[in-house]
Amino acid sequence: MNATGPCEAFFLSGDSFPKDDRIEAALAARLAPSFRAWINTHEMLRRLGTQDFNGTMEYRVPSVVGLIQSREEMEPPVLIGRSSGARVATLSAAHCRLKGIVCLGYPFRTPGGPIEPARTAHLADLRTPTLILQGLRDPYGALRIFDDYALSPSIEVHFVDCDHEFRIRPAQWYGLAQRIRTFLACLAASQRAA
Numbered sequence: 001m002n003a004t005g006p007c008e009a010f011f012l013s014g015d016s017f018p019k020d021d022r023i024e025a026a027l028a029a030r031l032a033p034s035f036r037a038w039i040n041t042h043e044m045l046r047r048l049g050t051q052d053f054n055g056t057m058e059y060r061v062p063s064v065v066g067l068i069q070s071r072e073e074m075e076p077p078v079l080i081g082r083s084s085g086a087r088v089a090t091l092s093a094a095h096c097r098l099k100g101i102v103c104l105g106y107p108f109r110t111p112g113g114p115i116e117p118a119r120t121a122h123l124a125d126l127r128t129p130t131l132i133l134q135g136l137r138d139p140y141g142a143l144r145i146f147d148d149y150a151l152s153p154s155i156e157v158h159f160v161d162c163d164h165e166f167r168i169r170p171a172q173w174y175g176l177a178q179r180i181r182t183f184l185a186c187l188a189a190s191q192r193a194a
Helices: 021-034 041-048 057-070 084-092 117-124 170-193
Strands: 008-012 037-039 078-082 100-104 130-135 155-160
Touching: 008 021, 008 041, 008 057, 008 084, 021 037, 021 078, 021 170, 037 041, 041 057, 057 084, 078 084, 084 100, 084 117, 100 170, 130 170, 155 170
Parallel strands: 008 037, 008 078, 078 100, 100 130, 130 155
Antiparallel strands: none
16 A cells, blocks of 8 residues: 555554454554555565464564565654554564554553563663553553553553454544554654754
8 A cells, every 4th residue: 555655654463463454454544645655464474475474573573674674765664563563563673773663552461461571671671752552441451551561761652442452433543543643743753853
């Protein structure tokens, strides 16, 4: 999906891919024109030469970093990650230049399980500007995230009236898209001023 914005966006699905395609579709319909190109999970799999979605961090992070580094495009992209895709996005930031990261339903912990430092320790030092959109009823992490986790000053958290699956009304998708556009506009303004 080609558009006219200043950079590319990569959408990184969660482990429930392709079942959660509706989330990517809802965002792409509202955000793709904000980017030069919108690269979804299907396109990334095509570029990787596979149809199999391997959900491990050990596979996904180097694969995403490799795709980003192999592009001819010099402008750093924005990564938009959903659930485990958000984890991939934030872990990838240590290995490649990114304009920004948007996370939908960051998986801070396994529902009902203990705190898992491997999921979140890197968030304390994350330097890439990041917007986390987190459901108020998300069993992977809701309002208590500020009590349980150290988050870098580069991370902004916005709570959404939803669960981890982002079951929201169409009007709420427009509001989320506007929140993301505002984040991207602030990024662009601060990067121009720097």
